[in-house]
Amino acid sequence: MDEFWVFGYGSLMWNPGFRFEEKRTARAFGYRRSLCVHSWVHRGTEHRPGLVLGLDYGGSCIGTAFRVASSEKADVIDYLRERELVTRVYKERTMPVQLADGRRVPALAYVTDRSHAQYAGALTAAQAAATVAGAVGKSGPNREYVLNTLAHLKEMGIRDHWLEEVAAMLEAGGGMSARA
Structure with a gap:
């Protein structure tokens, strides 16, 4: 029997948006979780981009794997592509x-x-906090995305020291005036 799984490493972990039959902690090898994508739609705009996570080359990434019923596969793929x-x-x-x-x-x-063009590459925590602070897209504030993702990672027992540093700066109000 062919099983259909979806791997989430950011907001998909805490807001998959689709029905699933099973949810498991999983690790992807050869990629790491990175706040490396300028968001022009969901958490920012082209004129005031936010930052969202991506799977970038190197290392490994612990996230969540969702097993989806075969009967739901096509609908889930359509939803995820959109x-x-x-x-x-x-x-x-x-x-x-x-x-x-x-x-x-x-x-x-x-x-x-x-x-x-939206690839942000490697940023310092201060640069990331400055970008995230105040950015808002159609899915809500960028700050909310970062803090929700970090809270979910902590619930799973996953430490992401760099993302924790970005969150600490956001919670302290850092980055607000550093926007370019």
Whole structure:
């Protein structure tokens, strides 16, 4: 039986937006979670971009794998393409992920396109906080996205020291006047 899995590493972990039959902690190898994508739609605009997470090359990433019923597969793929491929800053990939129980399964994931104009690359925590602070898109404030994602990571027992530093700056009001 072919199973259909989706791998989430950012907002998909806490707001998948689709029905699933099973949810498991999983790790993707060869990619890391990175706040490296300028958001022009969901958490910012072209004139005041925010930042969202992407899977960027290097390391590994612990996230959430969702098993979707075969009967829901086409609808879930359509939904995810509408959500994740709005500006084509992500590439849709099927990649192996390792579930917490040791099984390896293929999962649909969205990987950052480094050649895209929205790729932010490596930023300092201060640069990221300045970008996130005050940015708002059709899905809400960028600050909310970062803090919700970090809270979910903590619930899962995942430490992301760099993202924690960005959040601390946001909570302290940092970055507001540093906007370019």
